[in-house]
Amino acid sequence: MSETSSQSQSPPEDSIGRYFLDIWSQNSKTLSLRASSGTESAFEEEREESPTALDTVKSSGGFSVVGADKLSLTYPNDQLHGHDVGVVQANCPAPSKRLVYYFEISVKHAGVKGQIAIGFTTSAFRLRRQPGWEANSCGYHGDDGRLDRGHGKGDVCGPPYTAGDTVGGGINYATEEFFFTKNGVVIGSVYKDVKGPVYPTVAVHSQNEEVSVNFGQDPFVFDLKAYEAEQRTKQQIKIENTSIPQDASYGIVRSYLQHYGYEETLKLFDIDGRNTMPPISVIPENGDSEEDSISMYALKQRNTVRRLIKSGNIDETFSTLQKWYPQIVQDHTSAICFMLHCQKFIELIRGGKLEEAIVYGRGEFDKFKDLSGFDDLVKDCAALLAYEDPSRSSVGYLLSESQRELVADAVNAMILSTNPKMTDVTSCKQSRLERLIRQVTACFLEKRSLNGDQGEAFQLSQILNSATK
Amino acid sequence: MSLFGIVIRQLVGNQAMATSKKVITRADWEKKLNDVKVKKEDMNKLVMNFLVTEGFVEAAEKFRFESGTEPDIDLATITDRMEVKKAVQSGNVEDAIEKVNDLNPEILDTNPQLFFHLQQQRLIELIRNGKVEEALEFAQEELAPRGEENQGFLEELERTVALLAFEDVTNCPVGELLDISQRLKTASEVNAAILTSQSHEKDPKLPSLLKMLIWVQNQLDEKATYPRITDFSTAALEDPAT
Numbered sequence: 178m179s180e181t182s183s184q185s186q187s188p189p190e191d192s193i194g195r196y197f198l199d200i201w202s203q204n205s206k207t208l209s210l211r212a213s214s215g216t217e218s219a220f221e222e223e224r225e226e227s228p229t230a231l232d233t234v235k236s237s238g239g240f241s242v243v244g245a246d247k248l249s250l251t252y253p254n255d256q257l258h259g260h261d262v263g264v265v266q267a268n269c270p271a272p273s274k275r276l277v278y279y280f281e282i283s284v285k286h287a288g289v290k291g292q293i294a295i296g297f298t299t300s301a302f303r304l305r306r307q308p309g310w311e312a313n314s315c316g317y318h319g320d321d322g323r324l325d326r327g328h329g330k331g332d333v334c335g336p337p338y339t340a341g342d343t344v345g346g347g348i349n350y351a352t353e354e355f356f357f358t359k360n361g362v363v364i365g366s367v368y369k370d371v372k373g374p375v376y377p378t379v380a381v382h383s384q385n386e387e388v389s390v391n392f393g394q395d396p397f398v399f400d401l402k403a404y405e406a407e408q409r410t411k412q413q414i415k416i417e418n419t420s421i422p423q424d425a426s427y428g429i430v431r432s433y434l435q436h437y438g439y440e441e442t443l444k445l446f447d448i449d450g451r452n453t454m455p456p457i458s459v460i461p462e463n464g465d466s467e468e469d470s471i472s473m474y475a476l477k478q479r480n481t482v483r484r485l486i487k488s489g490n491i492d493e494t495f496s497t498l499q500k501w502y503p504q505i506v507q508d509h510t511s512a513i514c515f516m517l518h519c520q521k522f523i524e525l526i527r528g529g530k531l532e533e534a535i536v537y538g539r540g541e542f543d544k545f546k547d548l549s550g551f552d553d554l555v556k557d558c559a560a561l562l563a564y565e566d567p568s569r570s571s572v573g574y575l576l577s578e579s580q581r582e583l584v585a586d587a588v589n590a591m592i593l594s595t596n597p598k599m600t601d602v603t604s605c606k607q608s609r610l611e612r613l614i615r616q617v618t619a620c621f622l623e624k625r626s627l628n629g630d631q632g633e634a635f636q637l638s639q640i641l642n643s644a645t646k
Numbered sequence: 647m648s649l650f651g652i653v654i655r656q657l658v659g660n661q662a663m664a665t666s667k668k669v670i671t672r673a674d675w676e677k678k679l680n681d682v683k684v685k686k687e688d689m690n691k692l693v694m695n696f697l698v699t700e701g702f703v704e705a706a707e708k709f710r711f712e713s714g715t716e717p718d719i720d721l722a723t724i725t726d727r728m729e730v731k732k733a734v735q736s737g738n739v740e741d742a743i744e745k746v747n748d749l750n751p752e753i754l755d756t757n758p759q760l761f762f763h764l765q766q767q768r769l770i771e772l773i774r775n776g777k778v779e780e781a782l783e784f785a786q787e788e789l790a791p792r793g794e795e796n797q798g799f800l801e802e803l804e805r806t807v808a809l810l811a812f813e814d815v816t817n818c819p820v821g822e823l824l825d826i827s828q829r830l831k832t833a834s835e836v837n838a839a840i841l842t843s844q845s846h847e848k849d850p851k852l853p854s855l856l857k858m859l860i861w862v863q864n865q866l867d868e869k870a871t872y873p874r875i876t877d878f879s880t881a882a883l884e885d886p887a888t
Contacts (some may be wrong), residue, residue: 185803220783221734221817235695253726280689320686341880364733390842397693413854414855416857416858416861417854417857417859418855418862419857419858419860420862421853421856421857421860421878422878425853425856425878425879426696426850426852426853427857428878428879429697429852429856429878429881430693430697430852433689433693434693434709437713439708439709439712439713439714440711441708441711441713442708442712443705445702445705445708446697446702446705447703448704449702449704449705450702451702455830459879483712525768578714578761579686579687579714582686582714583686586686586767609878610689610692610876610881611684611689611879612679612881613855613856613859613875613878613881614682614684614689614855615679615862615874616679616859617855617858617859618682618684618885619675619678619679619681619682620859620862620865620866621862622864623670623678623866623870623872624862624865624866624869625864627668627869627870628869635687635862637684637685637689637740637855638685638688640851640854640855641688641691641692641695643853
């Protein structure tokens with residue numbers, strides 16, 4: 178490499194320190210608020226726009242009248258030509274980065290012929306045709322119950338509907354199907370071959386027809402939650418049939434405990450695991466394989482330092498590191514030293530020693546001026562001084578156990594990197610479990626983006642909170 | 647557009663999709679991996695869930711202390727559950743039944759299949775120990791009435807009693823009933839029932855996550871080449887085949 182900027186010259190250890198500094202910045206509520214408008218989050222779909230009303234700009238001439246609430250639709254009273262359909266789309270396309278989208282209409286009056294339709298159309302759709310009569314559209318029709326999707330007539334037939342009925346149209350992104358309901362019961366589904374965004378669409382076709390639309394502002398007649406749960410279970414069954422190597426989970430848990438230096442837990446896990454029936458293959462009898470020796474590197478030392486940080490004893494953390502791994506704290510302006518000094522400052526405030534904290538901060542923080550991102554984090558720390566009860570302030574996260582844990586994880590990674598046998602920096606920063614979670618998440622996101630942004634993302638927190646059996 | 651035109655367009659579209667996979671380089675993929683946000687707290691929960699569900703009670707207690715993660719179940723109940731499980735695994739079925747009833751009598755009351763399997767296991771243990779008369783008596787008095795209620799139970803009972811008909815039980819057609827795996831099967835059934843009665847999932851979440859990884863990689867393989875992870879014991883990225 179010919180480049181000789183100071184950035185690329187920095188040793189790998191510093192990349193580890195900076196990595197954890199970045200995680201800290203992401204955890205910071207004040208910083209993430211400021212950053213949220215600029216950077217793209219991995220979970221954008223939560224903020225996807227959903228239809229809330231009927232569109233009144235792109236109306237179909239005089240053949241439909243949208244009510245003042247933008248949630249009802251009538252066919253005009255005047256005698257008009259029988260071929261003129263009044264079609265109205267929602268004010269935005271159905272959101273797609275989810276499992277299911279769904280909306281409902283209630284038929285108030287069936288009018289002269291009851292030729293009402295509910296369905297989905299693209300932005301290019303001609304608003305004078307019934308949804309389902311043209312390519313790239315689909316619709317469920319009141320007069321004959323047909324589910325059309327622009328492929329000639331009557332692909333699938335459901336029951337007709339009329340005044341007093343509530344019918345719904347939905348998109349199941351997992352199976353890539355449009356489905357329709359009548360009075361809370363699914364009556365059929367058709368394959369969704371339409372690519373790109375589709376709009377919830379309602380059509381009226383004869384005099385005095387009147388419908389009201391529910392985009393979710395009122396409870397649905399259809400039990401959407403149960404439907405979603407059922408679809409999730411279906412997908413889950415498919416996934417559960419995948420086979421994985423026996424005892425793989427045990428190996429991953431074990432490596433997690435090794436990685437973070439949870440030494441006591443590991444010890445008991447191994448003892449328990451040896452007594453389990455059938456015996457667990459991944460727990461070595463006397464733990465001395467080559468693979469194991471790398472994972473077990475400095476386990477005792479890492480555990481000791483972790484405990485010091487977790488108990489808030491930063492002075493002793495420094496002196497212990499100085500004694501065992503002087504190279505980690507050698508560079509006084511490194512990211513890892515910065516994190517430790519901040520933690521010391523935080524611990525002083527936790528102990529109510531505000532004046533001491535100020536003196537300490539003035540003495541230490543100055544030398545980190547050149548560290549990028551340093552400014553904002555120091556501001557977060559200093560803000561603790563401003564509150565009478567800082568734990569309940571916007572920077573209260575600094576006083577939480579997870580902040581200590583973060584600093585401990587950073588030091589742990591630094592110690593791992595001192596192993597001469599360790600060649601891969603990523604495996605110092607991330608446990609095997611973490612790398613697997615990243616891979617699952619990235620795969621799901623990529624799969625979705627290659628499928629027209631349809632479907633759910635993978636979210637670990639959702640799996641943790643789900644209680645399906 | 648004519649119908650013919652639409653068909654042609656779709657055929658061409660399908661062709662293109664079948665032949666051209668998106669190629670994602672290692673560098674690009676690593677960037678995507680870096681953009682994923684993983685919370686330490688969530689990983690800790692995943693590990694705690696595994697320890698608790700698999701019954702590593704002492705490790706779970708220590709993990710709570712070392713990582714500050716709260717278990718999603720009262721740890722004391724794990725000890726009871728594991729005692730039941732171990733009793734079945736070591737052939738003390740009577741003891742296990744008593745312990746389950748101490749824990750929550752509804753578990754066996756509402757689960758006739760589980761109760762039958764425990765009784766069946768008890769019969770197997772009697773036969774294993776050569777207590778022929780006791781075994782016959784137990785089969786007639788305790789198990790036969792249940793077999794009358796349920797065809798499946800009856801067949802199981804007949805299969806088990808057949809053990810008595812063979813001189814060399816280990817090599818007979820129903821010898822597998824005497825295998826250690828039968829005990830483990832019964833033990834894990836009781837374990838699952840107790841977890842369900844405590845409104846806890848009967849399986850840990852981590853294995854499902856690993857299955858998801860394999861599943862989604864297989865799905866993505868159809869549309870793209872990218873660095874995969876196939877070896878869980880290293881979790882190393884493999885270079886995409888080009």
